[in-house]
Structures are given as structure tokens and as C-alpha cells.
Amino acid sequence: xxxxxxxxxxxxxxxxxxxxxxEGLGGSATYFSAAxxxxxxxxxxxIVGEDFDLHELDFLRERGVDLSTVRTVEGKTFxxxxxxxxxxxxxxxxxxxxxxxxxxxxxxxxxxxxxVVFLANIQPTLQLSVLDQxxxxxxxxxxxxxLWIQSAREPLLEVLRRVDMIVINEGEARMxxxxxxxxxxxxxxxxxxxxxxxxxxxxxxALLFHEDRFFFAPAVPLETVLDPTGAGDSFAGGFMxxxxxxxxxxxxxxxxxxxxxxxxxxxxxQGFGLQRMRTLSSAEVQARYSALCEMMRFDHAPLALA
Amino acid sequence: xxxxxxxxxxxxxxxxxxxxxxEGLGGSATYFSAAxxxxxxxxxxxIVGEDFDLHELDFLRERGVDLSTVRTVEGKTFxxxxxxxxxxxxxxxxxxxxxxxxxxxxxxxxxxxxxVVFLANIQPTLQLSVLDQxxxxxxxxxxxxxLWIQSAREPLLEVLRRVDMIVINEGEARMxxxxxxxxxxxxxxxxxxxxxxxxxxxxxxALLFHEDRFFFAPAVPLETVLDPTGAGDSFAGGFMxxxxxxxxxxxxxxxxxxxxxxxxxxxxxQGFGLQRMRTLSSAEVQARYSALCEMMRFDHAPLALA
Numbered sequence: 001x002x003x004x005x006x007x008x009x010x011x012x013x014x015x016x017x018x019x020x021x022x023e024g025l026g027g028s029a030t031y032f033s034a035a036x037x038x039x040x041x042x043x044x045x046x047i048v049g050e051d052f053d054l055h056e057l058d059f060l061r062e063r064g065v066d067l068s069t070v071r072t073v074e075g076k077t078f079x080x081x082x083x084x085x086x087x088x089x090x091x092x093x094x095x096x097x098x099x100x101x102x103x104x105x106x107x108x109x110x111x112x113x114x115x116v117v118f119l120a121n122i123q124p125t126l127q128l129s130v131l132d133q134x135x136x137x138x139x140x141x142x143x144x145x146x147l148w149i150q151s152a153r154e155p156l157l158e159v160l161r162r163v164d165m166i167v168i169n170e171g172e173a174r175m176x177x178x179x180x181x182x183x184x185x186x187x188x189x190x191x192x193x194x195x196x197x198x199x200x201x202x203x204x205x206a207l208l209f210h211e212d213r214f215f216f217a218p219a220v221p222l223e224t225v226l227d228p229t230g231a232g233d234s235f236a237g238g239f240m241x242x243x244x245x246x247x248x249x250x251x252x253x254x255x256x257x258x259x260x261x262x263x264x265x266x267x268x269x270q271g272f273g274l275q276r277m278r279t280l281s282s283a284e285v286q287a288r289y290s291a292l293c294e295m296m297r298f299d300h301a302p303l304a305l306a
Numbered sequence: 307x308x309x310x311x312x313x314x315x316x317x318x319x320x321x322x323x324x325x326x327x328x329e330g331l332g333g334s335a336t337y338f339s340a341a342x343x344x345x346x347x348x349x350x351x352x353i354v355g356e357d358f359d360l361h362e363l364d365f366l367r368e369r370g371v372d373l374s375t376v377r378t379v380e381g382k383t384f385x386x387x388x389x390x391x392x393x394x395x396x397x398x399x400x401x402x403x404x405x406x407x408x409x410x411x412x413x414x415x416x417x418x419x420x421x422v423v424f425l426a427n428i429q430p431t432l433q434l435s436v437l438d439q440x441x442x443x444x445x446x447x448x449x450x451x452x453l454w455i456q457s458a459r460e461p462l463l464e465v466l467r468r469v470d471m472i473v474i475n476e477g478e479a480r481m482x483x484x485x486x487x488x489x490x491x492x493x494x495x496x497x498x499x500x501x502x503x504x505x506x507x508x509x510x511x512a513l514l515f516h517e518d519r520f521f522f523a524p525a526v527p528l529e530t531v532l533d534p535t536g537a538g539d540s541f542a543g544g545f546m547x548x549x550x551x552x553x554x555x556x557x558x559x560x561x562x563x564x565x566x567x568x569x570x571x572x573x574x575x576q577g578f579g580l581q582r583m584r585t586l587s588s589a590e591v592q593a594r595y596s597a598l599c600e601m602m603r604f605d606h607a608p609l610a611l612a
Contacts, residue, residue, distance in 0.1 A: 040612050064612055182509075183527045203488075204510040205524070214601045216524035218511070221489045245610050255604040263609075282611045293606045295520045298561040300599045303569075304551050305588045306346050306370055 001138065002043065002113070003244040005032050006105045006130050007120025007233075009046040009057070009070065012273055013081040018226045024273035025056050026080060028120035028143070031230035034277040035237025035264035037063035038285050040244040042237070043111055045069045045130075049077035049099045059278050069108060075099040087228050088202060107133045116244045118236060119163070121145050124155035131162050139249050141165035141196075143236055149176050157192060165196035167236050173199050182207070183214075196254060198239070200232050208258045215255045220266035220292055227272045231265040234277065238264030263289050307444065308419070309550035311338050312351040312411045312436045313426025313539075315358070315376060318579055319387040324532045327578035331362050332386060334426035334449070337536035340583040341543025341570035343369035344591050346550040348543070349417055351375045351436075355383040355405045365584050375414060381405040393534050394508060413439045422550040424542060425469070427451050430461035437468050445555050447471035447502075449542055455482050463498060471502035473542050479505050488513070489520075502560060504545070506538050514564050521561045526572035526598055533578045537571040540583065544570030569595045 012026030029046045036042040043066040048054070050072060061067055076098040082090045105126055107114075112135050119127040119142040127142055134140070140163045148156050149172060156176075160166060166189060170182055176192075177185035186197045186209040197209040201219075208215040239261035246253035263285060270276040318332030335352045342348040349372040354360070356378060367373055384406040387399040411432055413420075418441050425433040425448040433448055440446070446469045454462050455478060462482075466472060472495060476488055482498075483491035492503045492515040503515040507525075514521040545567035552559035569591060576582040 038611050039609070181529055181531075183529045187529075201510065204507065205522070207524075207527075214527050215604065216511070216527075216601055217604075218513075218522035218524070221513075221520050221522075223487055223489045223493075225487075241612075242609070245612070252605055259604060260609060285611065286609060289609050295522055296602060296604075297606075298521065298523075298565055298602075299558055300603075303345070303548070303562075303566060303592060303595050305344050305591060306547075306551070 001115035003116040004114040005118040006045040010078045016084040021272040028233040031233035032237035033065045035234040036241030039241030052077040161193040166194045234268035235261035235265040307421035309348045309422040310420040311424040315352040316384045322390040330579035334539040337539035338543035339371045341540040342547030345547030358383045467499040472500045473504045540574035541567035541571040
């Protein structure tokens, strides 16, 4: 199934306790595509400024990502500058919207027929404009963040009513649902529209809530995490890439989506910006997937009760 | 295999955001036995004061727990008073050691031959005195806490050198190992002696580290958690009870131990003190175990990479 992602391609400056990156490649749709590209051939809808060197995206093209709808327009590329005091939370130092200010995502005719669509973390109104363009998607998922929960709640609720799945951080899920308990929050968000809710818990993994059933995946244990930026986008890329190549979308393929996403996120955090995702090989992906399976394996025979 | 647990039987007073319990049954060995009693017939070594109504433990006897080495001595029973501002951390308001001040755990002759031994969270010097008494255990595990890491590090390190497994909270593992990263901490603790390290992550589940391999289990998702007291002890009870009835102690049985512990801990937190553990049935345990298996199930077929 064809997968279209709409989101940002950005220039990031990042500092973490383990180093820094100045004006490097970033953006939600970039991470997403870098991950999804291992599983299918995603089509990237995004916008960059004249200052952006499109060769930066060559590795995506080589991975099979369709970049024909990455538009270059007058002005400067979207920039984000952030710092991580610890690895659990980014503090934004500066956001320059630049060309993103007038971004009106436009899908080409073939993309409007895409079966699988991912709305990366952009303004809910832009997400809605994409939803207005697609004709008969089988599975649409969206990401969001605290900024939109607080400043654009109404359009966000409209997005929620129109998507099949929401991918959201645990703290933001609690904020959105106004619930302290994550399980209660997941159920309440499900009642807002999406039949599938995926809650990202950072180093504690991810939780899938679908048809009153839960599935949990731990994060891959890592001794060295350099930069958490893009972990969630890479997770979403692995997830949606896996969904796009599944023969049907059901509880089993959603679970495998969580696992694929978990694997991808684990690589994203091992380098600054897209450094690790850039050099990643299929063999490395498959090996880490096997290791994750092994970490979750146990004998399901009934308990021998006294 | 015979399972002996040495720890506390206590009278607890607890307040959480969801209610309180005044002078109710508590104690690490009590929770442990209540959980382990579903899987084997643990023998409880503990001490209570003259003010303790032994009928409070009748439900343990009915569950097959051997209480013949619970001694009543002159004085008052060990008391703990704590409050949870949120559910993640207990704040101790008062600890009255009482009879525990002069506790010198004494195993009877048969208990000295026990194959499986659990040293609940008591002073490391007492844990060492138990280790001096056992003759040829096949598997010895210990719990500990920040208090001993800070105030009794030397005897604790001696305990670590002499046990097969340590069960420890995530924050305390980092403190013990002086490592910010949990995976690094687990490895460092393994190098201190125990070949198996189990790290408890509260609502995020548990991590087993054994022979360079990791296993992760999520916590059972609960919408209502009334009182986290005893969750770790109940986890240990389920774990060790499962080990004691395993035909051999290997990676598979250790993993099943984590799962059994996870199930037991999920019940402990659903009532104040031992309320929920007291009324728990085998059928409920088996049903929740099945639900947990279902939450961790996914198709392990290789990823279909593009």
C-alpha cells in the first residue's frame, strides 16, 4: 500500500549532555521517511527554503523514498534549536518557522489515493487540510504535541475524529485526556475518535491500545543514547512502514508495527540528528529486531499454581 | 524445591491519594508469602510482638504458607507509617523497629537445607546471618533499599557477592552502581556478584538481566491503583514461588518468574495493605496471567524489509 507522510524537513541545532550538532538535518518527516524507507517506499510531502541543500536527502532517495513532492520555495528552511538537560525532555531554545509559515501541503493526484497516510507533528489545521485532500485512505495516523493540545485544541479534536490512529507521548496523552492514569487517558482518547492509540513512553517503550486490548513493547536497552531528537518520528516511520507493507491492518499487524517502530527509534537516538539513521543498514535493522524479539520471549504455558 | 523467606511481618499505617489504612497488616515477608503461596508452600521466618494477632495470618496458612517459624516475643510489633503524595514514591513518616531491633533470624534444621531462599528487605547484616545458616541452597535472592545502600554499603556488598540474584528498584540500582543509565547499572551490579539482576520499574514493569541477556515485562495496566505498598515484595513472592516449583533454574524459568511476579504485584496495589492479596483466588491469578501473556504476544516472523 502507498504511504504518504506530510511533515517537516528542518535544520536543527541540538545540545545534549553528550555533545551537540549545529545546523544539521532534522524534521519530523525526515526521520519518519528515513525509518519507513526500510519497509516500504514512502512519499514525502514537505517544504524547504532556498538555503537547503537537497543533496542532504540523497540517502533517503537511495533508500527508496519518493522526494518528488519536497518543494523548494523562496525563503529560509524551518529551523529548530533545542537543548536536553537530561534525555527525557527537550527544551526549545528557538523556533524559526521561515518557509513553514506559509506551508500549505499539497498532495499530487496519485498521493490523494494513498492507502496509508501519516500526519506528522504539524499544526492541526494543516493536518486537516491533508485529510481534505485524501480520497479513500485505509489507515490514517497523526502525531501531535503539547503546543497544539494547549493552543489549537478544537482543530486537534477535529483531527482526532477523522484519523484511525494517534501517536502521542505519555505526558501529552495525560494532558490531552486530562487524566493522571495512562490507561484511563488511552481509553478517553480512543473515545475522542481514533480506534488505535499508541502511547510513547521513551526509554520505557510503547503501549498500543486497540479494541479494548493492550500491547506493550519495551524500548531496546541502550547504554549510550546521544540525542533523543526524532525518536518518536522514527518510531512512527517504522510503525507506518510496517503497516503499509502488511497484507491487512488488524491487531497482529498493529503489534508488529509497534515492534518495527521500537527498532527504528532505538537507532535514531544513537546519533546526533540523522547521523545514525543515515548509515543504517537493513542487516542492522533485522539483527536488532531479532534481539528485541528475544527480549520479549517467554514460555506462555499456564502457571503451575499450588 | 523448599522456599524459605526471611523478612518482616509488620503493622502499617498508610495514606495515599485514594484513601488510608490505620494499623493494618503489612511487612515484606507477609506480602512475599501471600504471593508465593499461590505457587508453592513457602516457609516464613519472622518475628512479631505480643500485640500481634496471629489470626491475621490465617489466610496465609490456608494458602499453604508454613508459619511455624514466625516467633512471638516480648514487646511491640515492627511498625511503619508512610504516605504517598503520588503513587511512585513512599515517604516514611515513622519507623518503629520494636521487636525487630533484636531480631536474629533463626532457621530450623530443615530450613537450613532449603533449596530456594529469599532475603527480604532487612539489614544486610541480618541477611548475612541467614546466608551463614543455609547449607546448600540452589538459588538465593535478596532485596535491598536506598537506606542500606547509603548506610550499610559494606555488608550489602558482601551480600551481593553471596547471592544468585538481587531484586532492586530502578532508582536504587542506579544509586548502588553510581550509574545514570539503567542498563549500565544492571551490568555493574552483576559484576558485584549476583548472576541475575532484576530491576523493578513500578508502573513500567520489570527488567531481567541474566547472562548478558535482557528480558522485559510490562506492568499489568491498571486504571485503579490504591496503594503501592508491598508491590515489590509481592513481585518477589511470585518470582521466587515460580522458581521454587520450576524443574530447573535457567533463562526460561527466570523469565517465567518475572511474569509470575508481575501478575502478583498487579494485585497487591489494588487494595490497601494486604486487602486484595487476602481475598485473591487462583482463578483470578491464572486469568490475569493469561491477559498479560496476551498483552505481550506478537508474531515474531522476520521484518519484511523493502
